[in-house]
Amino acid sequence: MAERAPTARVLVEPLGVVFELGQNDTLMSAAQRAGYYWPTICQGNAQCNRCVVRVIDGRGLMPYTPTELAGLRSVRWRDGAEDHSERLACQLRAAGDATVHKRGVRAIERSSAE
Ligand code: FES
Numbered sequence: 001m002a003e004r005a006p007t008a009r010v011l012v013e014p015l016g017v018v019f020e021l022g023q024n025d026t027l028m029s030a031a032q033r034a035g036y037y038w039p040t041i042c043q044g045n046a047q048c049n050r051c052v053v054r055v056i057d058g059r060g061l062m063p064y065t066p067t068e069l070a071g072l073r074s075v076r077w078r079d080g081a082e083d084h085s086e087r088l089a090c091q092l093r094a095a096g097d098a099t100v101h102k103r104g105v106r107a108i109e110r111s112s113a114e
Pocket residue numbers: 039040041042043044045046047048049050051052071088089090091
């Protein structure tokens with residue numbers, strides 16, 4: 001089986017962990033695959049906005065998709081003020097390196113019985 005070739009590295013602060021995103025990964029899915037908890041209620045359906053990150057360096061990030069914009073406009077940007085430093089990690093893809101800020105991301109503890 002071919003190895004998944006990472007296409008981008010996204011640093012998540014204040015945790016200080018870098019996640020490698022393949023072509024089809026979102027930031028949240030890459031973090032979950034790596035064994036990290038990422039805040040979510042809707043499980044990646046662009047509805048809850050719990051996954052939102054603040055972009056520190058967004059040079060490598062892909063543009064908003066219509067789904068991501070609709071999700072932000074229905075919750076965080078409901079009053080019409082759009083803060084384009086905010087992105088939904090469940091929709092966010094990257095083609096190059098970037099840095100974002102997100103509290104609540106943490107390594108999932110594994111019990112010693114596993
Ligand atoms: S996980 Fe719910 S909006 Fe991203």
